[in-house]
Amino acid sequence: MKLILTAGLAALVAMPAMAAPGGAERQHAFKQVLLDFEPMGLMVRERDPYKKGAFIQHADALKLAARQPFTLFPPNSIDGKSRAKPEIWSQPARFAAEKTRFFAAVDALDTVARSGDLAAIKKSYAVVAQSCKSCHDSFRGPER
Numbered sequence: 811m812k813l814i815l816t817a818g819l820a821a822l823v824a825m826p827a828m829a830a831p832g833g834a835e836r837q838h839a840f841k842q843v844l845l846d847f848e849p850m851g852l853m854v855r856e857r858d859p860y861k862k863g864a865f866i867q868h869a870d871a872l873k874l875a876a877r878q879p880f881t882l883f884p885p886n887s888i889d890g891k892s893r894a895k896p897e898i899w900s901q902p903a904r905f906a907a908e909k910t911r912f913f914a915a916v917d918a919l920d921t922v923a924r925s926g927d928l929a930a931i932k933k934s935y936a937v938v939a940q941s942c943k944s945c946h947d948s949f950r951g952p953e954r
């Protein structure tokens with residue numbers, strides 16, 4: 811009996827953490843992506859010195875970080891903090907195609923990072939940035 815009560819209480823306490831994710835969770839996850847994407851951007855724009863090892867570390871981390879936000883788009887998860895457009899859910903194949911293209915671009919950047927070929931890295935970085943923009947143009951609404 812005591813065990814059942816304890817388990818019940820634990821489930822109740824855990825509920826907020828288990829609530830469906832919304833805009834705030836997605837925005838946090840996308841900000842984590844920028845923590846790796848922006849330092850690479852500074853290097854490809856030659857605002858910071860290019861360092862092969864640091865660039866590879868960011869490219870490795872980006873591969874993991876880039877996947878995370880896309881686990882946080884369950885149906886009916888537009889809330890007050892969300893810029894997600896309803897088209898994400900009404901045109902799932904188009905959204906999935908953007909996601910697939912983004913992951914492919916991020917994976918290609920990680921591969922080319924290992925070459926240390928800065929000209930090739932710049933091109934690959936631009937493909938990732940274009941993928942961000944393409945998805946935002948179709949599926950991200952204005953700030954609210």
Ligand code: ASC
Nearest residue numbers: 844847851939940942943946
């Ligand atoms: C960024 C950022 C984006 C993309 C996009 C690329 O650094 O925050 O949303 O790149 O602007 O065009």
